Amino acid sequence: MTVAKKISTSMEKSSFIRKMFEEGARLKAEHGAENVFDFSLGNPNMNPPAEFKKALMEAAEESGEGTHSYMPNIGYPFVRQAVAEFLSTEQGVEVTENEVIMTCGAAGALNVVFKTILDPGDEVISPTPYFVEYNFYVENHNGVMKTVPVNSDFSLDLNAMAAAITEKTKIVLINSPNNPTGQIYSKESLDALGRLLEEKSKEFNKTIYLVSDEPYRKIIYDGNIVPSIFSSYKETIIVTSYSKDISVPGERIGFLALHPSAEHKQILFGGFALSNRILGYVNAPALMQRVIAKIQGVQVDMTQYEKNRKLFCEGLTDAGYEFTIPPGAFYLFPKAPIEDDVAFVAELQKELILVVPGSGFGGPGHFRIAYCCDEQSIIKSLPGFKKVMAKYK
């Protein structure tokens, strides 16, 4: 075997998604990219806000003596301080730079956390549907991914969670607003989750950590709010990125923040710093650290996402699709009218519509629409959605 068995298996397993993308590419080549309605990727189409470009130009102007050198692996102190200040307001809990580590995006932060906390065989529990890359991040560090169902509106099912937690559970991983459902977990459910984790930690005489993956925190609608997770449970680690806030997913800039009252704060923080270094990230990209320090709290204009969401919600309702109106993120996760979501997605492809089967998120019987796209492609795609649904009505 030339490549590692795990990698070889992963390459085979992901083949159904790859085939789907290949089919999408084929359709674009055949019909012209502008005639294919691609809602398959969560690649934000908004431009970064004007403040970002201004900050970037400034940072480029300031380039010189030491601005691209190594800094402490955990990030520039002044950047971590700026992040901590903003986070303190957002979370309603006083956070300092000594609880913040700058990372190569949320994906980098998750790998750092898992590497630091998981011994081989330790379990990470995540509600489904979920961002399936989590499987890889957990397996990278010899952990075991375990999923639990949610309620039909994609809210947390605490009974299911309670039943799933065992003595092997080291981490509960949540993602709110959620990819792929767009659901936001309520303060009540998070408080209840916090109490549950406290009880279970006592029961098993260990600390069960809550990892809150929050890259969509600022992408919300209708005056919804994303509750402070630090207020619900003190053994919490927030991981996030600026990818969606300011539309810069290619720049790999994010951070992790440890609850200031976490019991083993010192050793955890030291472990995170070490893992960030030895996993080969070394540090989050220097220039982008400088940029985001200048624009804390800035985010993309939500007008277009709001319009897109409305267009899809009205159009799909009209076509007879069933779905929960998502309070956050830029995804819709409607029910497929047949059980086999992969087959249904193939039907949509015939109308030149590209979406991802729910099975790809541990949510079979559904499909995911990413509406971080241009308005016209939504409008033009709606007849296709309607036509395919009509086959099953």
Next chain:
Amino acid sequence: MTVAKKISTSMEKSSFIRKMFEEGARLKAEHGAENVFDFSLGNPNMNPPAEFKKALMEAAEESGEGTHSYMPNIGYPFVRQAVAEFLSTEQGVEVTENEVIMTCGAAGALNVVFKTILDPGDEVISPTPYFVEYNFYVENHNGVMKTVPVNSDFSLDLNAMAAAITEKTKIVLINSPNNPTGQIYSKESLDALGRLLEEKSKEFNKTIYLVSDEPYRKIIYDGNIVPSIFSSYKETIIVTSYSKDISVPGERIGFLALHPSAEHKQILFGGFALSNRILGYVNAPALMQRVIAKIQGVQVDMTQYEKNRKLFCEGLTDAGYEFTIPPGAFYLFPKAPIEDDVAFVAELQKELILVVPGSGFGGPGHFRIAYCCDEQSIIKSLPGFKKVMAKYK
């Protein structure tokens, strides 16, 4: 246990290096940073070349529609093409963008390669002394690090290498110009290494890969050249970064390149792409990819490094130190006059000189001086070096 056992052990093991750095920090606090001669870190002090700032300003100006979005995980095709073109000339072997993946520095690239190739228990062999972070990178992916000695001038000892290779060997990892010795491996020794790996691959009926870590390739003196590694062995992967070439180690930009004639090229390349994604790097930072594409071949002015090297070589010779004049990189690796290099380094600290014990690189009885520093601190430190040596003469 709150953190993983491996992490806990690593934190303890690295405590002697940490203590040394803490002692350095204490000395700086006590005597003023400007009065402490810090040669402990390979953090290039040169400013990036003027072309870098120009390219950065341009890239910042071009910021807009999609320039910070996700691109293919392996990097922008036009960037990989620019890199491949330069690499083709450098290596004397025609490389295309289909053999190049942009990475978060050389550390990111090494983790991608190890993740992709190593099954648990597979061995990676590296000549000593070596960059000890390699241990972590190999262990991250459940591999086993094995070291082999070199000749007294730090050139490759091929007999030792031949004796070390077993059926468990999956990768031989070399670093030329070397950190910490500054040695460059000759074309003859690399050709011989290539032949050895071909034989051993046949003997064990598998492919043994050569991974060549080359971040110091452009930091060379006295008209020395770093031979093309692709010319010596076809089952080779080059990993490198722009950190030292253009003094931007904080930006995490580098690449890996697979030999165009590697037997299992397709599956390896697919594996590297997958690993780059699932390790959480996702892609190399977008903006820096755009920047380096504009300045292929540009490098820092070597004048200061040359001056520093000369100052140290003359000063240390005068003081009675023994060392091989390093043809590359910005390190000197002199012999300590006593066996216990840690004790010797502690003596130098009394003269406010900070260097790293050779034990920290698997090269006991030596110490490493990083001369990527300002000239004055070298001149001012030389009496201290002389005074300490005099105690042992």
